[in-house]
Amino acid sequence: MHESLGRSIGTGAALTTTDSLPSNRLRAKTAIMNDDFSAIARSVPPRLEQRGRAVELLPIVLFNTLLNILTMSIYRFWGKTRVRQYLWRQTHFMDEPLEYTGSGGELFKGFLAVFFLILLPLGTINNLASVYLDPDSTEFIVFNALFYLAIFFLVGMAIYRARRYRLSRTRWRGIRGAMVGSSAQYAIRYLMFWALTLASLGWAYPWMQVGLFKRIMEETRFGDRAFRVTATLGPLYRVFAICWFGALVLGLGIFAAIEYLTTAQLVIEGMVEGAAVPSWISSGIMLVVILPFVLMLWMPWYKAQEFNHLAAGTSFMAVSFRMDVTVWNLTGLTFFNLAILVLTLGFGQPFTQLRTFRYFCRRLQISGELDIDWIQQSNAAAPTMGEGLADAFDLGAV
Amino acid sequence: MTGYRGEFNDGRTAARHLVMVTLDDKGLGIVSDPDNPARIERLWSYSDLRLIDPPRKDTPLRLTNSNEADARLRLHDGGFLDGLQQRAPHLFLRGLARPRVRRNAIIVLLSFFLVVLFLWQGVPRLSGPLARLVPLEWEQKIGAIVRDRLLAGAQRCEAGAGTAALDELTRRLTLAMAAPPSLTVMVADRGMVNAFAMPAGNIVIFRGLLKSTESPEEVAAVLAHEIGHVYHRHPLQLAMRGLGIGMVTDLLTGDGSALVELAGELGGLLLLLSYNRDMERQADEFGRDLLRRADLPTGAMTRFFARLHKKMPSTNGDNILGYLNSHPPLEERMAAGGEEHAGPPALDDEAWRALKTICD
Incomplete structure (x- = not known):
């Protein structure tokens, strides 16, 4: 039975150099392989591909919806797991599918732990405070500020921990991913960056995006290998500045129009004699209210640039990435996903996840020779339960 | 005895080993090319096998073993699926027939029943004594x-x-x-x-x-x-x-x-x-x-x-x-x-x- 056996394409153990394996050596090895294996063993470009189809996802979604209704949404942990199993196994890297090894029970345990250890105490403390403290007192204001800081901190923590769980349950060729940093440290950064962003009227936003992305990616592992992020701030700030000042001009325009129309209306109704000049203070407040909304209008443009820039500034071993997201197809994706969510009352969320997966797989280009054989299994500790916080704050797209 | 071509990952590195897979009474055998420096030789018993995806004729079958949970075996041959189905029918049970699924369903139903009972009887009964506290x-x-x-x-x-x-x-x-x-x-x-x-x-x-x-x-x-x-x-x-x-x-x-x-x-x-x-x-x-x-x-x-x-x-x-x-x-x-x-x-x-x- 051994007569038709081929040889393995490169084995890490046989090689002594720790630097990148010369690619011609790999090809030579492939060339002398037995014919029988050539069909499977031909070299495949490093490419991510999502082959999932909405038709195949539909029965899973219908079943989950039914069970969610019957169990008052307790089934969601198991349903989510089934959707992930499908999405993961339809995601192919170099023609080989990923694998999701998480379970509904782990998500449920994570949820119970967070509910009893964090949400219930927090809720109780908040309850006690609103009963015992006078709503107008400084103590109450201080308490509220601290309370919402804590919530923000927990959101940062939730983002990191959910990612840690998902990566630890994601495998390719049996090798799993990992997050090796501390979620608390990430949460502190998250909190600080958001405070800066708000205080600077948005100007710290690109800095935050790059800073948090760098942190998260450099602490991400596939097996024992890390990602590197070298993205700079300059190009992003150029785009952001254009968006911000564009928003300011547009905001001022809208603001002036509103002022003009309301004044005109009041004049018509005889409430104000002539054009009343609005005071500077109320104008300022109104502008601050309008500005974020107008900034949102420019967001897709900035966001598209951000995706491309961050991807281009990332590398893994000798492999580099390129993303070609454009404003129009990003807006299209967001808009249709939103439409799906609204029309299906949220039950169609897995379809939006499939679309997003497919979109980014298609837009991502990977170049360079990947010396897969050098990647060893991760020895980072994997969490035993997952995503309780993310579930509580309704975070996480997948 | 027929052998099936497959790909094997040992779970220690991401390297892919081309192997020959056999099915016999003792279990599932995995053997690599004799010249391969990292020689692979495994015998996985049928009771320890686990399917990674629901089996389908048109997609490669992925398998693992509960004693070697990081290792993966991937087979493209449709004939292998039939052979495995005969040797290890327990892998192909569906829905409630699978023991784990049945156990989970019972747990979920039971907890659902308990929650309803608590809302219906427990909360009204407890509210009096609690109010006095x-x-x-x-x-x-x-x-x-x-x-x-x-x-x-x-x-x-x-x-x-x-x-x-x-x-x-x-x-x-x-x-x-x-x-x-x-x-x-x-x-x-x-x-x-x-x-x-x-x-x-x-x-x-x-x-x-x-x-x-x-x-x-x-x-x-x-x-x-x-x-x-x-x-x-x-x-x-x-x-x-x-x-x-x-x-x-x-x-x-x-x-x-x-x-x-x-x-x-x-x-x-x-x-x-x-x-x-x-x-x-x-x-x-x-x-x-x-x-x-x-x-x-x-x-x-x-x-x-x-x-x-x-x-x-x-x-x-x-x-x-x-x-x-x-x-x-x-x-x-x-x-x-x-x-x-x-x-x-x-x-x-x-x-x-x-x-x-x-x-x-």
């Missing part, structure tokens, strides 16, 4: 919150003579009690025909209800009924029940933000959940007894409700509906009876007029 200071704060919420936007009606008349009625009733509770009774400027008892002895009567009464004895009857709720600490029980139900629904939907806002919702919860029949009956009984002891006619209550009932289909019907709905059926109240009493009137004419016009 709440310290007075707490109750006062809760009472104030609920009252402020209820009165939000509505004026508190105060007129020297009218307020005095209301206090007089209240005093007359509390004097008849062995251990009078501390009460705060007020009239709120709202058109709804309703009255509420809230934690810490707060009682609010709406202008609408006051307008519908035709004698001071009827007001006394409503007041006695609400004092009954206060005496049995029903408002706090309701608050506890609301908290319990809120907590369980939060647990189910996992919505932490709702829990965080629970304090603010307290007032809303109290109003949403009306007193149940048993509580109303208790308050009725207490009220009737109190009226009797205060030397006031117990028939006034029945009369008042009978009149509301008759008015109900009229224009402002839904205002009255609210109050009637949360109370025992009229027939039941009639049956419980109430005799006319020939005692002195609850208030003299002047005080009664002042009370009726307290909001004007």
Whole structure:
């Protein structure tokens, strides 16, 4: 039975150099392989591909919806797991599918732990405070500020921990991913960056995006290998500045129009004699209210640039990435996903996840020779339960 | 014996090894090319095998082994699937036939049943004892919150003579009690025909209800009924029940933000959940007894409700509906009876007029 056996394409153990394996050596090895294996063993470009189809996802979604209704949404942990199993196994890297090894029970345990250890105490403390403290007192204001800081901190923590769980349950060729940093440290950064962003009227936003992305990616592992992020701030700030000042001009325009129309209306109704000049203070407040909304209008443009820039500034071993997201197809994706969510009352969320997966797989280009054989299994500790916080704050797209 | 070509990952590195896979009585055999420096030789017993994806003819089959959980085997040959199905049929069981799925389904059903049982029986039973544990200071704060919420936007009606008349009625009733509770009774400027008892002895009567009464004895009857709720600490029980139900629904939907806002919702919860029949009956009984002891006619209550009932289909019907709905059926109240009493009137004419016009 051994007569038709081929040889393995490169084995890490046989090689002594720790630097990148010369690619011609790999090809030579492939060339002398037995014919029988050539069909499977031909070299495949490093490419991510999502082959999932909405038709195949539909029965899973219908079943989950039914069970969610019957169990008052307790089934969601198991349903989510089934959707992930499908999405993961339809995601192919170099023609080989990923694998999701998480379970509904782990998500449920994570949820119970967070509910009893964090949400219930927090809720109780908040309850006690609103009963015992006078709503107008400084103590109450201080308490509220601290309370919402804590919530923000927990959101940062939730983002990191959910990612840690998902990566630890994601495998390719049996090798799993990992997050090796501390979620608390990430949460502190998250909190600080958001405070800066708000205080600077948005100007710290690109800095935050790059800073948090760098942190998260450099602490991400596939097996024992890390990602590197070298993205700079300059190009992003150029785009952001254009968006911000564009928003300011547009905001001022809208603001002036509103002022003009309301004044005109009041004049018509005889409430104000002539054009009343609005005071500077109320104008300022109104502008601050309008500005974020107008900034949102420019967001897709900035966001598209951000995706491309961050991807281009990332590398893994000798492999580099390129993303070609454009404003129009990003807006299209967001808009249709939103439409799906609204029309299906949220039950169609897995379809939006499939679309997003497919979109980014298609837009991502990977170049360079990947010396897969050098990647060893991760020895980072994997969490035993997952995503309780993310579930509580309704975070996480997948 | 036939061999099938496959790809093997040993779980230590991401390297791919091309292997030959065989199926025989001992188990699933995996062997690599003899010249391969990293020689692979495995025998996986069928009972330790695990399928990674649901098996399909058109996609490669992925397998692992529970003793070597990081290792992966991938086969492209459709013939292998048939062979494996014969050797290890337990891998191909579907749905509830699979032991793990069956166990999980039982756990989920059981916990669902427990939650329903807790909501239906546990929460109402626990709310009484829990309410008794709440310290007075707490109750006062809760009472104030609920009252402020209820009165939000509505004026508190105060007129020297009218307020005095209301206090007089209240005093007359509390004097008849062995251990009078501390009460705060007020009239709120709202058109709804309703009255509420809230934690810490707060009682609010709406202008609408006051307008519908035709004698001071009827007001006394409503007041006695609400004092009954206060005496049995029903408002706090309701608050506890609301908290319990809120907590369980939060647990189910996992919505932490709702829990965080629970304090603010307290007032809303109290109003949403009306007193149940048993509580109303208790308050009725207490009220009737109190009226009797205060030397006031117990028939006034029945009369008042009978009149509301008759008015109900009229224009402002839904205002009255609210109050009637949360109370025992009229027939039941009639049956419980109430005799006319020939005692002195609850208030003299002047005080009664002042009370009726307290909001004007």
